[in-house]
Amino acid sequence: xxxxxxxxxxPEQPYLFETDVEISLIGGSCKNPVERFWNGNxxxxxxxxxxxxEESDTMEESNPDDAIYASELLPKESSGPxxxxxxxxxxxxxxxxxxxxxxxxxxxxxxxxxxxxxxxRCDGSDPEHTCWLGAEPLKAGNKITGINFYTVTCDGPTADxxxxxxxxxxxxxHKMKHHSSIVMTKGFxxxxxxxxxxxxxxxxxxxSNIYVDITWNTVDKIxxxxxLISAATLNITLESGDPRSxxxxxxxxxxxxxxxxxxxxxxxxEWPEPLESESAVELVQEFLTDLKKKLDGYCVSGxxxxxxxxKCDTAAVDSSIKSVFSERGDLDxxxxxxxxxxxxxxxxxLIECFTLVIKSLEHGExxxxxxxxxxxxxxxxxxxxxxxxxxxxxxxxITPIQMLLExxxxxxxxxxxxxxxxKSRSCLLFQDYFISTSVDLQEQVHRVQKLHHMxxxxxxxxxxxxxxxxxxxPLTQICMKYYKENPLNEKHVFQLPIRPALVKKFxxxxxxxxxxxxxxxxxxxxxxxxxxQVSTNPPVEHMTSNNTxxxxxxxxxxxxxxxxxxxxxxxxxxxxxx
Numbered sequence: 024x025x026x027x028x029x030x031x032x033x034p035e036q037p038y039l040f041e042t043d044v045e046i047s048l049i050g051g052s053c054k055n056p057v058e059r060f061w062n063g064n065x066x067x068x069x070x071x072x073x074x075x076x077e078e079s080d081t082m083e084e085s086n087p088d089d090a091i092y093a094s095e096l097l098p099k100e101s102s103g104p105x106x107x108x109x110x111x112x113x114x115x116x117x118x119x120x121x122x123x124x125x126x127x128x129x130x131x132x133x134x135x136x137x138x139x140x141x142x143x144r145c146d147g148s149d150p151e152h153t154c155w156l157g158a159e160p161l162k163a164g165n166k167i168t169g170i171n172f173y174t175v176t177c178d179g180p181t182a183d184x185x186x187x188x189x190x191x192x193x194x195x196x197h198k199m200k201h202h203s204s205i206v207m208t209k210g211f212x213x214x215x216x217x218x219x220x221x222x223x224x225x226x227x228x229x230x231s232n233i234y235v236d237i238t239w240n241t242v243d244k245i246x247x248x249x250x251l252i253s254a255a256t257l258n259i260t261l262e263s264g265d266p267r268s269x270x271x272x273x274x275x276x277x278x279x280x281x282x283x284x285x286x287x288x289x290x291x292x293e294w295p296e297p298l299e300s301e302s303a304v305e306l307v308q309e310f311l312t313d314l315k316k317k318l319d320g321y322c323v324s325g326x327x328x329x330x331x332x333x334k335c336d337t338a339a340v341d342s343s344i345k346s347v348f349s350e351r352g353d354l355d356x357x358x359x360x361x362x363x364x365x366x367x368x369x370x371x372x373l374i375e376c377f378t379l380v381i382k383s384l385e386h387g388e389x390x391x392x393x394x395x396x397x398x399x400x401x402x403x404x405x406x407x408x409x410x411x412x413x414x415x416x417x418x419x420x421i422t423p424i425q426m427l428l429e430x431x432x433x434x435x436x437x438x439x440x441x442x443x444x445x446k447s448r449s450c451l452l453f454q455d456y457f458i459s460t461s462v463d464l465q466e467q468v469h470r471v472q473k474l475h476h477m478x479x480x481x482x483x484x485x486x487x488x489x490x491x492x493x494x495x496x497p498l499t500q501i502c503m504k505y506y507k508e509n510p511l512n513e514k515h516v517f518q519l520p521i522r523p524a525l526v527k528k529f530x531x532x533x534x535x536x537x538x539x540x541x542x543x544x545x546x547x548x549x550x551x552x553x554x555x556q557v558s559t560n561p562p563v564e565h566m567t568s569n570n571t572x573x574x575x576x577x578x579x580x581x582x583x584x585x586x587x588x589x590x591x592x593x594x595x596x597x598x599x600x601x
Contacts, residue, residue: 026138029066034424037073044107044115045073048139057155059562060175060554060593062349062557070115071144071565072105104565112156115143120170123160124600132315134346135504137167144565151176154563161548161597169599171551178530178560179589187589188555190245194542197553200596204543213537214258214530217487230262230514233483237527242540243286246557257519257526263479269473270482272298277475278464279365280435284426284468287421289371292370299366306363307376314356314389351441356391357401358434364427373423373448384408393435398460399429419467425464432467438476441498442481456507474504476513488526494519526593534586554593562591 026080029048035046049055050066057067081338094484107115119141141157141257147154157173178186194206217233239253249255264274279295299306360380367373383389384404393405400416407413416422436458457470480502486491491500498519505515539556556562 025068026066026136029551033066039041039073040070043073043111045071045436046227046537051423056564057157057175059556060591061140061157061159062552063140063159063174066139066372068141069144070112070141072107072275074105078388084453088146100377103145106144106154107563109149109153109156109264111147112143116141116156116158116172117159120598123167123170126600134430134458137162137165137166142173144563146565149175152178153591154565155593156566159441164418166599169597172596172598173593175511175563175591175593176593177589180559182585182587182592187245187557188590188592190242190540193540193555197542197544197551200552200594201544203551204540206544208240209543210237210239210242210247210249210253211537211541212237212534212535213303215536216524216526216529217483222396230260231265231483232258232260233487235521235523236259237523237529245540246535246538247556250520251524251527253523255521255523255526257521258278258518259480259484260514261476261480261483262513263476268479268482269486270478277435278429280428280431280468280471283424286424287428288465290421292424294368297366297368299353299363301366303364303366303368303372304375304379306366307360307379309517310359310363311383311389312381314391315383326340328503344373351438352396354434355393356389356405357393357397357399357430358437359431361427365431367427370423373427377418377426381413381418384413387411391493391496394433394515396434398435399503400426401430428464428468432471435471436474439471439478440477457503467481470506472511476511477502477506480517488529492526495523522576534559551595551597552593553595554591556591556593557588559586559588560593 024246025034025046025048028034031048031201032299033050033053034048039047040046047069049069051129055061055064055067056069083409092372119138123135125135136158142157143157145153145156151174152554155173155175157171157175158172159170160167161169167532189484190208194208197203213234213236215232215234235255235257236256237249237253239249256461263277265271271487275295275298279298281292282295283563297303364373364376367376378492381404384406387408390409391405392401400422403418426439440458457474460467461469462470477499481490481495481499484495501517501519505517509515535557537556537558541556542553542555543550545551
């Protein structure tokens with residue numbers, strides 16, 4: 024029944040089987056909890072121990088004939104999914120196999136349905152410490168010919184390498200179990216790069232992670248380093264706002280922009296901590312006074328050498344990374360004004376700043392230069408001032424907030440685009456999308472957030488991994504393609520195929536976070552695999568709470584010479600019905 028319902032839509036809530044088993048059907052975009060041990064990509068059942076409340080117990084008593092029904096499940100406030108006893112899991116695997124066996128005619132099944140693969144979370148209560156049991160039907164067309172059984176066991180953590188398997192012994196055991204004369208081996212290693220390049224003695228809580236996955240054929244020994252001819256993929260998950268980031272000040276400026284956008288939407292503005300020590304009114308007054316003194320020279324050149332030295336919002340960025348995020352030298356009046364008004368800390372101060380600017384325009388005291396193409400209200404007033412008359416603007420309600428948001432948006436868009444053109448030399452295939460003014464201000468702000476997230480990724484790869492143009496360019500295109508089609512998501516993993524040599528220096532003296540060897544024989548549906556893996560993290564989420572003493576912390580930031588590893592083994596066997 025779950026399978027039939029799942030054909031139309033994957034059920035959001037799990038189902039209860041009997042009184043102790045919770046059944047979930049997962050597929051599509053759902054994370055597959057057994058992807059490391061099973062290569063399938065179909066819809067699958069996940070079974071685990073049920074956690075249900077008193078109401079569902081009452082339902083059980085009143086519906087004794089119902090084998091399966093939707094359950095009222097308690098929120099998992101504890102540690103996540105709970106495993107079933109191994110003995111119970113084996114019983115469930117047997118039931119699943121029985122209903123899939125066409126020879127079991129006494130079951131009186133009207134029509135045999137090929138069910139999705141089944142995986143059961145196990146509590147490791149047997150001597151082998153089994154953590155998963157799985158079963159997958161073997162098919163010939165629409166006919167079921169047998170079942171693939173999977174067993175995943177786990178031990179550790181341990182730093183004792185004497186506990187590690189011998190590759191030749193693993194290969195021999197696979198040959199004997201599956202009566203194979205020839206076996207193939209394939210290696211996989213995962214190295215965390217952001218930890219290897221982190222600032223010393225600095226621990227910052229962050230979701231950011233940069234790691235590399237490497238795969239290669241023909242493994243010669245356990246824990247061998249991947250050869251340079253391997254295939255490698257860089258995986259980047261980056262959370263904006265790390266104080267150590269070279270563009271942290273730009274992030275703070277973006278937060279000010281977001282505060283203005285929220286104020287425009289809700290009518291209530293939460294003014295963030297000022298970015299400058301001097302008040303915005305004083306800064307604007309000094310700026311206008313300076314322009315009045317230099318009026319003649321400013322009108323002729325439009326951009327003096329001193330103006331070119333005014334920094335875009337990298338004013339507080341450390342000089343060591345200026346080569347990464349270059350300062351723009353073409354800031355117009357509105358952009359320079361934004362740099363002064365970022366320090367606004369109240370609505371009243373905002374009005375005072377714009378009052379000073381509008382009066383200077385009305386009296387002809389300044390004739391500022393602005394970029395073409397700006398549609399902001401302030402730009403329109405400046406263009407009108409060229410002709411000696413500007414319209415009356417009521418600095419009340421949301422108007423001042425909108426005026427400041429508009430000039431901030433214009434300026435920050437140019438900052439980001441300048442980086443992507445100059446540094447990553449991107450042709451900006453989707454440039455129009457990111458800087459479009461045809462959408463409302465809120466959507467424009469959302470797209471600027473996307474630009475900032477992309478910038479953080481590029482800068483991190485430039486500073487930490489020493490990426491050059493030939494690597495930044497394809498990464499930029501990958502990020503842009505994703506963000507043209509999806510909302511902002513700082514948990515998304517951006518993947519870039521690379522050559523291992525590009526990052527080898529960051530992991531060659533380090534231990535892998537995960538190392539795995541696949542031993543396989545046979546082809547097609549007759550292919551069988553043995554997987555042996557070591558990992559620094561527990562390989563299964565449901566065993567952490569059941570084995571508190573077993574899953575202890577090893578080392579802080581991987582600084583110990585002896586890494587603690589969990590040892591995991593996945594074995595496969597086949598049973599044929601015909």
